[in-house]
Amino acid sequence: MFSPLLRWLAFRTVKAKGYSSFAFFIAVLGVVIGVAALIVVNSVMTGFQDAIKERLLSANADVIVLKRGSKPFYKYKYALRKIEEIPHVVGAEPFIYVPVMAVGSSSVASSSASIRGCYPELEPSVTSIPNRMVLGDWEIFKRAENGVVVGRILADTLGVTVGDTIKVISPLGKKTPFGVIPRTAKFIVVGIFEVGMYQFDSSLILAHVDDVRRAFGIGNSVTGIMVNVDKLENVPFVKERIEEVLGEEYSVQDWISLNKSLFSALKLEKLAMFLILTLIVLVASFNISSLLMVNVNSKAKDIAILKAMGALDSFILRVFILQGLFIGLIGTIVGEVIGISVSYLGEKYRLIPLPPDVYYIDHLPFKLHFVDCLTAAIAAILISVLATIYPSLRAARTQPVKVLRMGES
Numbered sequence: 001m002f003s004p005l006l007r008w009l010a011f012r013t014v015k016a017k018g019y020s021s022f023a024f025f026i027a028v029l030g031v032v033i034g035v036a037a038l039i040v041v042n043s044v045m046t047g048f049q050d051a052i053k054e055r056l057l058s059a060n061a062d063v064i065v066l067k068r069g070s071k072p073f074y075k076y077k078y079a080l081r082k083i084e085e086i087p088h089v090v091g092a093e094p095f096i097y098v099p100v101m102a103v104g105s106s107s108v109a110s111s112s113a114s115i116r117g118c119y120p121e122l123e124p125s126v127t128s129i130p131n132r133m134v135l136g137d138w139e140i141f142k143r144a145e146n147g148v149v150v151g152r153i154l155a156d157t158l159g160v161t162v163g164d165t166i167k168v169i170s171p172l173g174k175k176t177p178f179g180v181i182p183r184t185a186k187f188i189v190v191g192i193f194e195v196g197m198y199q200f201d202s203s204l205i206l207a208h209v210d211d212v213r214r215a216f217g218i219g220n221s222v223t224g225i226m227v228n229v230d231k232l233e234n235v236p237f238v239k240e241r242i243e244e245v246l247g248e249e250y251s252v253q254d255w256i257s258l259n260k261s262l263f264s265a266l267k268l269e270k271l272a273m274f275l276i277l278t279l280i281v282l283v284a285s286f287n288i289s290s291l292l293m294v295n296v297n298s299k300a301k302d303i304a305i306l307k308a309m310g311a312l313d314s315f316i317l318r319v320f321i322l323q324g325l326f327i328g329l330i331g332t333i334v335g336e337v338i339g340i341s342v343s344y345l346g347e348k349y350r351l352i353p354l355p356p357d358v359y360y361i362d363h364l365p366f367k368l369h370f371v372d373c374l375t376a377a378i379a380a381i382l383i384s385v386l387a388t389i390y391p392s393l394r395a396a397r398t399q400p401v402k403v404l405r406m407g408e409s
Contacts (some may be wrong), residue, residue, distance in 0.1 A: 006315065010322035021271060022155025023291040023325065030284025031380055032338065037277045038376035039339025039368075040346075043160040045270040046372065047347065047365030049263065055197035057255060058128045059204065061093075061226030062235050064258070065242060066251045083227055086241045091125025091228035096212050100168040102150075102205065104158035107167075111157045115148070115168055115205040117212030117222075126228045136162045136191025146211050149191035151201035151355075164189050168205070170216050175357055185215035198356040201335065224310050241295065274375075281380050284331070286388035288324050292391035294400075296320070304400040313396040320392035321385060328384025332377050339376070343368050 004127035029176060059061045065083065067073040076094045083092045092303065103110045122140040124130045130138040141149050148166070150158075160166055170183045194201055202287035212218065229238050246252070256263070296303070302361055303316060342364040 005265050006318055006322060007320050010326060023287070023294060026282065027287040027291050027327050028331045028334070030287050030383060031281060031328055032335040034125070034277065034281035035332050035335025035376050035380045036342070037280055038274065038340040038371055038379070039336065040058060040342050040366075041273050041277055042270065042341075042372040042376065043268065043343040043366045043368050044364060045273060046369055047367035048361070049266045049270070050367050051155045051254075051361050051365040052197075052262070052266075053226040055195055055200075056259060058132065058195045059200040060198065060255065061126050062229040062232070063227040063239055063242065063252060063254045064224055065227065065246065066253070068249055068251045069392050072219070074221045075225060076222045076225060077230040079250070080225055082245045083225060083242055086238055086245065088230050088234040088238050089227060090230045091122065093126045093226045094209070094222040095224060095226055096209055096218060097223040098170055098172065098212060098216055098218075100160060100170050100205075102154065103167040103169070104160050105164045107164065108160060109158050111154060111203070112167070113154060113203045113205055114149075115207055115212060117209040118206050119209055123206070126226045132193045132195050133191050134194050136189075138191065141190050141206075143209045144188070144208075146187055148187040148207045149193055150189060150206075152192050153198065153202040154205070155192045157202070160189050162189055166205075168215075172216060183216050187211070187215075196361065198361075201356075217243065260306035266338050278379055278383075281383050285383045288327050288384055289391055290385040291327075292320050292323060292388055293394070296324070296391050296395045299395075300398060302396045303395055307398060308395040308400040316398070317396040319390045320395050324384050324388030324392075325381070328381045331384070332380045335380065336373060336377060340368060340373065342366075 065079065073079075073094075080092055080094060081088060098115050098117070100113055100115050101110060102113040120130075120138065124138075129149070133149070136149065138149075141147055150160070150166070155161065158166060165186055165188055167184060170185075172183065187205075193206075209222070213220075227238065227242070229235050231293065235254045235256065239252050242252045245252050309314075344360070346364065347366035350363040354361060354363055356362045
């Protein structure tokens with residue numbers, strides 16, 4: 001398609017000096033900035049989405065089964081047995097959830113929190129909290145009486161560590177003639193965990209189910225059942241099967257529906273950022289078009305001579321299209337290298353810290369996907385080629401006789 005003569009004529013622009021050389025540099029630089037920005041922003045958006053997903057699932061289940069209408073969940077052992085028989089289910093655990101106010105051992109610091117009654121032997125099959133202990137040991141928690149493990153940020157807020165006592169106050173209190181009296185209970189901290197997500201590290205307390213029942217007067221029932229699935233793509237199937245097995249009196253929610261608004265917003269934001277940053281490459285295409293128009297005007301006599309010697313319009317057209325393609329390729333390659341390098345170094349060295357109480361994570365994550373890099377490259381090259389259409393057509397329509405006569409005069 002591109003003969004050696006055609007390539008030689010097209011690449012003369014690169015070797016040009018003066019204004020043409022400067023214009024070529026600006027055109028390439030525009031593509032470089034656009035491609036690099038596309039890759040960096042896409043990697044940030046993808047990394048942010050994946051980081052939130054990972055941290056959400058590290059302390060939470062893929063699927064949660066509740067009783068509709070917040071009714072007591074008594075037949076949880078039957079439901080647990082049925083759920084465990086469903087394909088792709090790798091773990092299931094009944095739990096009790098109680099919102100509380102936690103007070104440190106000094107009775108000075110306090111914080112709102114939630115205590116989750118769990119089965120320590122089943123917890124590792126559902127969440128990764130047992131593997132995220134920073135102080136204490138999960139095996140000790142299994143055997144501890146009236147012991148709890150708390151999130152690292154919550155422990156710092158309360159000023160407690162392993163061996164200290166915390167007091168929790170629940171609004172689900174005792175009914176008396178004088179009103180509802182909040183229930184209080186004391187637990188011993190036997191471990192501190194950190195999953196990397198502020199929502200859990202700053203408010204979650206894990207305790208034995210039996211200890212929670214005894215402390216807050218909860219009978220032989222649970223709040224729900226947490227279910228873990230082998231692969232995320234199997235979550236919809238498992239959710240559907242649970243609904244079929246247990247019936248309509250149970251509410252089944254997966255992590256997608258529980259966080260639908262969050263991930264929909266992130267997906268929409270990623271698309272919007274891609275479209276906005278594509279405008280940078282579009283602006284760069286104007287530089288390419290301007291550069292080629294200058295070349296067409298300055299090389300009008302050379303074009304006329306080529307056509308007089310028998311060069312076809314298609315040959316002239318391909319010369320200028322190849323120039324634009326060459327600019328797009330150089331800018332894309334350099335932009336890809338810069339974008340990939342920035343993304344790699346940004347993630348490896350965590351160059352941009354974030355306040356975890358605002359963004360759920362402690363640093364700006366970068367995660368490269370081949371599809372994002374390929375999309376940025378295709379968009380840049382395509383826009384660069386499209387920018388050559390008008391200048392190329394104008395060059396191909398050059399009238400040799402008219403141009404040469406003007407040159408003689």
